[in-house]
Amino acid sequence: MKCNPIPEREDWFITDRKPTICPRCKKKEVRKAVLGYPSPEDFNNKNIYLIGCIPDMPIDRTWGCRNCDAGFWKDTPRNIAALGGLVPHQWPPEERTEKEKSKLMWKWFQEWKKNQVF
Numbered sequence: 001m002k003c004n005p006i007p008e009r010e011d012w013f014i015t016d017r018k019p020t021i022c023p024r025c026k027k028k029e030v031r032k033a034v035l036g037y038p039s040p041e042d043f044n045n046k047n048i049y050l051i052g053c054i055p056d057m058p059i060d061r062t063w064g065c066r067n068c069d070a071g072f073w074k075d076t077p078r079n080i081a082a083l084g085g086l087v088p089h090q091w092p093p094e095e096r097t098e099k100e101k102s103k104l105m106w107k108w109f110q111e112w113k114k115n116q117v118f
Helices: 077-082 098-115
Strands: 003-006 009-015 030-035 048-052 063-065 071-074
Touching: 030 071, 048 063
Parallel strands: 009 071, 030 048
Antiparallel strands: 003 009, 030 063, 063 071
16 A cells, blocks of 8 residues: 655645555544534544535545544545645546547648648
């Protein structure tokens, strides 16, 4: 498992899967993070980590430590971009469909053909 700290915050981590043990406090308290106002059942549920109503980042954390409040984000291009790996709030482009790819290739081919000297 890769669990890398985010340089700006000692309690934030990028990881490829849910950590079993929190690298910060060394306890088995990492749980799935849930955003929003909790129901009474969720408030007392020890199997989730409550973020609350107002997230602290543009992308919600994926997991959180119930003991030391460390945040864990899944290692995806979107999360890396939101956490400053690229420009904040600039998401990676969506993958093009086959139809879009062929249309774009046809356009490029037509431009190339127009610029050729025969």
